[in-house]
Amino acid sequence: xxxxxxxxxxxxxxxxxxxxxxxxxxxxxxxxxxxxxxxxxxxxxxxxxxxxxxxxxxxxxxxxxxxxxxxxxxxxxxxxxxxxxxxxxxxxxxxxxxxxxxxxxxxxxxxx
Amino acid sequence: xxxxxxxxxxxxxxxxxxxxxxxxxxxxxxxxxxxxxxxxxxxxxxxxxxxxxxxxxxxxxxxxxxxxxxxxxxxxxxxxxxxxxxxxxxxxxxxxxxxxxxxxxxxxxxxxxx
Numbered sequence: 001x002x003x004x005x006x007x008x009x010x011x012x013x014x015x016x017x018x019x020x021x022x023x024x025x026x027x028x029x030x031x032x033x034x035x036x037x038x039x040x041x042x043x044x045x046x047x048x049x050x051x052x053x054x055x056x057x058x059x060x061x062x063x064x065x066x067x068x069x070x071x072x073x074x075x076x077x078x079x080x081x082x083x084x085x086x087x088x089x090x091x092x093x094x095x096x097x098x099x100x101x102x103x104x105x106x107x108x109x110x111x112x
Numbered sequence: 113x114x115x116x117x118x119x120x121x122x123x124x125x126x127x128x129x130x131x132x133x134x135x136x137x138x139x140x141x142x143x144x145x146x147x148x149x150x151x152x153x154x155x156x157x158x159x160x161x162x163x164x165x166x167x168x169x170x171x172x173x174x175x176x177x178x179x180x181x182x183x184x185x186x187x188x189x190x191x192x193x194x195x196x197x198x199x200x201x202x203x204x205x206x207x208x209x210x211x212x213x214x215x216x217x218x219x220x221x222x223x224x225x226x
Contacts, residue, residue, distance in 0.1 A: 004155075033214055042118075042218030043156070043201060056213050091155055093214070100146055101214055103155035 004029075004094050005074075006104035013082045013111050021077040021107045025094030031055075032075040033093045033101060034067055043091065049075060082111045115139045116204050118217035127226050131189040135202030135217055138183065142204040142215075147176060147187045150199045150219070159200075160187070192224045 005024040013019050025032050030051050035043040045059040049069040060067065064082075069075040079086055089108050093101040117136045125131045133147075143164040148156035162169040162176045162185070169176050175188045189196055202217040 006155075031212070035216070043216040045213060045215055048213050093156075095214075098144070098212075100158045100161050102158060103148070105155045106153075 004092060004102050004104035006090075006092050006107050008107060009105060011107055011109050013109065015083060015111055016081050019079040019082050019086070019109055019111075021079075021090050021092075021109070022074045023077070023092030023094070023104060024074040025092075026102055029094035029096055029102075031095050031097065031101075032069050033095075034075070034077050035091045035093070037089045037091065037106075039088075046077070079109075082109075084111050087111045114217075115142075116202055116215050116217040118200075118202055118220050120220050121218070122221040122223070124223045124225060125192045127194055127224055128191045131187075131192045131196065131222055131224065133187040133189075133200050133202070133220050133222065135185045135187075136183060137185075137204050139204070139206070139215075140183070141206040144205050145176070145178060145185050146203045146205075146214070147174075148201045148203060148216075149196075150201060156201060189222075192222075194224050194226050197222055197224050 007022050032049045034046040047060050047067045048056040064080045066078045089106045091106045093103045095101040115138050146161040147159040149159050150156040160171050160174045160176050162178050167178050178185045199219040199221045201219045205214045
């Protein structure tokens with residue numbers, strides 16, 4: 001009975017590199033959310049995806065950030081040319097069409 | 113523009129007493145509300161939810177109250193225990209399409225003192 005799996009748990013990148021964060025939803029869940037938590041801040045919505053569809057990406061920065069949730073495989077949050085300000089905890093949650101969403105343990109991205 | 117607001121960043125309560133965490137929302141399209149609990153370095157854990165057709169939902173020590181006319185909900189924990197010390201997030205969503213977004217408040221840090 002695996003929950004939402006995120007990997008890696010910790011990721012260190014140098015400025016200018018690419019960061020790829022993976023999220024495998026719970027079995028039977030077809031919706032995925034991505035959130036970012038900066039130090040001392042709450043959870044900020046980034047993007048909401050259904051398989052092969054982006055439902056709402058209004059929380060995503062316009063540049064360098066992208067997300068996908070393919071028919072097969074995990075959802076990927078990609079950050080290109082990372083900067084120090086991208087350092088944060090990134091959380092993924094999954095749910096069925098309605099009801100509660102369940103979170104993964106997060107990926108802590110550190111940009112050095 | 114914050115659609116979900118938790119105006120108290122922190123709350124301190126004595127063990128055994130009641131903890132009341134509050135949340136306000138602005139979007140009348142929200143029809144489902146959830147509370148999550150988060151420990152440091154862990155993902156948020158789902159606690160309890162309520163649909164807009166109800167005004168109260170209870171699960172053990174946790175009760176959520178919804179006042180739709182005031183666009184306000186609250187989480188009651190009674191009796192509070194030291195293990196309840198965590199950050200509590202209120203979340204809201206609408207139904208369908210982009211309304212299905214799950215929008216979170218900034219959280220309230222609860223400290224339960226023995």
